[in-house]
Amino acid sequence: MPALLSGACALAAAGLLGGCLPGGSGGDGDKLVYWSMWKEGEPQQKVLQTALDAFSEDTGIEVEVQWSGRQVLQQVVPRLNSGNPPDLTDQDGSSLHAILGDGALGLEDVYDSKVTGEAKKVSEVIPAALVGSARTEEGQPMVVPYEVIGSTLWFNGKNHPDLQGGTQQSWGEFTGNLDRLKDEGRTPLALDGDIAGYDAYWMTWSIVRHGGVGLLNEACRDETGKTWDDPAFLAAAEDIVELIEGGYFPRDFNATKFPAQQTAWAAGTGKTDFLLMGTWAPGETGGALKKSGKDVASVIDYRSMKYPEVEGGKGNDATQAGVIGFSVPAKARNADAAKEFIRYFLNKDRLTPISTEAENLTPRTDIPAPPALADYSKEYAAADGQYFQPNDNCGSGAARWTTDVWEPTVVDLFNGKIKGAEEFVGTVRDKTVELYENDG
Template sequence: MKSPIAGRITATCTAAALAATALAGCGSGSGAGSSAGKELTYWSMWKDGEPQQTALKASIAEFTQQTGIKVNVQWQGRDVLTKLQPTLMNSPAADLIDNPYNNVKSKIPAGGAEDLGGVLGQKVSGEDKTVGEVIPEDLQKLAAVDGKHPMLPYVITCNSIWYNGARFPQLAKNPPATWQAFQQLVGKQKLALDADIPGYNASWYISLVIAKLGVGSFHQAAADKTGATWDKPQYAAAAAQVEQLAKGGYFADGYNASKFPAMQQKWATNKADFILMGSWLPSEAKTYAAEGFQYRTFNFPADGSPSTPVACQPSGWVVPAKAEHKPAAEQLIAFLYGKKQMQSYEDATASLMARQDVSVAPAAADIAALVKKNGTYMNADGVTADFSDWWTKVFLPLDDQLVTGKLSAADFIGKLKSQSADYWKRGQ
């Protein structure tokens, strides 16, 4: 299957970015169009049979048993928000959905999402803690829009470089801390990359920009309507590093003509050595990984700074502003933040949970430690949420050519500057 959450969703996002989402209400469960009721409709981004769906299904059944509230759940898959969009401003087809942050911010129209800030003050079912007390404050802020909460996160996906610890046991204590050390390491090995997934390609360039210039630098360049920011030498230097990877034989043979998950499978069967991927990887690759495979990971190496924060994206629950059963939806959210429910989801998926007092699955231990040590920043530096149309129409096509060796670093920067300026001149 393809990426459970943000990686391929952001890669294929085609909806134009709207203005920063205006929010309705204050998560109180009151107001026009809301009713406590004894049922709600939940549309989920997970598909029937996926580990995430199995865990949520069991928790929802327990919720109904305890509260008597019927949950009409539909496992819609990754395009759930696209299906829901036409109904948001009138009578939403669902009272509750889940989705990645970038989609929530870029695809939900002004006034379309309830501010769930009030839910943060609700008690978690069966516990003395509130929802706000079990979600770390930095994660609350990461998922906020203008200080409000159109989405409450329950899981985060974070990018890092993965390898088989059984083959490279020395890296657990001595991972490459600089780009030079990383190049020396992979110069003797091979990087896996399914280059037909644009979001995977983009992670290389963006990570290098952030490593050089810090968080916010890629977003700043994307937002520059003149295109002049791309003239800074660090942007060209990052492109040159990607070009070196592409033309220097660092990627596994066939990466530029592969169809997902060919290269990922090559990595999981020890025919390639390293892969830059989201934290969903262990769950996704376990069906075809080599026997005895040990999922280990290290942070993207620094390149001019002491350390680099981890690129992450939260995914969570959203209540449409005009949902008919807001209180029931919010009650379900508070229930699902229970430690038992969060632990069952973790056990099934080896994810990074928003609730961090659960026991982390072994496959997620490294990435959890990286997040705790280095901190986080929004995946793609927030660009997929704020400038999704530019991302899709301007950046991704050029980046694909850079990563596959069809475009030099100099031409990449030149075209990125000119096409960005043209894009903004058209009034996009």
């Protein structure tokens, strides 16, 4: 999962997409070519394969599927530029928007049509607002989601019965709890520091809490750098510096290799208590525990809590929530068949296994969350539309800035190369201005 956004940033920054390809054809409706981000054997792949088989049997449409893995869009882009793309692909919403852009069809007609076998429209069970800025130049949504992903503060309920999952502490309460755990000989915050995006999770969450959703996104696109003068940035950086200098992360965490820290957190061998990680954490860590021969349920009870609120914070109710969904590339030869499958898969009965078998959250509120995501599901619902993407969606609108300025500077702060909050904010501001000046 860490490769999703970074892959999008790299492709967009390198300019591999080329020109936009408007239009798209419906095709003759008897074939569907689908290139997917999942690999054969993954839980989502199994759910989708079952649906594809049933779709082909029910409609008579021949399905040609390629399980390409996380770098699927790197394969779609050349075919898109040559005018012969697959009819359907999927990825996280930010990556689809960053890489495909106007190389994808608007899907307003899908949202306006009924879910196969149901009386309700797609827009009634899956609001288009979920896809945020993933829209065409005409303002149409270019993604239809089938899975909701986000990040939250995970902990083992077996070790912390005092914590109520889904609740929210103040920053002072949170750090006070960390101090208590540290006094007990623990280093309570787990982090694999070799993944730049995971270091950035902490800083992005802090900025959103202080300055609200969209502030970082505004700053990453501000060629003058003046947005960085907003006091929310300094306050946010001060909180993160407090964590780094407070000794709450394991010693030499930035020298470990992913997923060492998160695996040790789940197994209880790392003397860590909290993991700021995506909603895929139970699946990844649970899988690692199973491979080691351990009974997951006897080792860990996956619970989560909201990132702590800050005094006067403009984003205290916000949560990170994104989507994985379908897009139909421009010039798809069988666009109508692709849209038909989207409507077909979103049927409650066919989408439910994403929760029950793949153990992920779906965008349909009438499908219960899997047990490990019950706390996050409440957090997601309570945010009431105040959602933000990793790096506040800068990877979509400012891909080079994200890879060349933001993530390396955050890593330098965590690694001790940058000392203090003021130096961090000043460095990001100066590098932002320099980047845009060099771009002319």
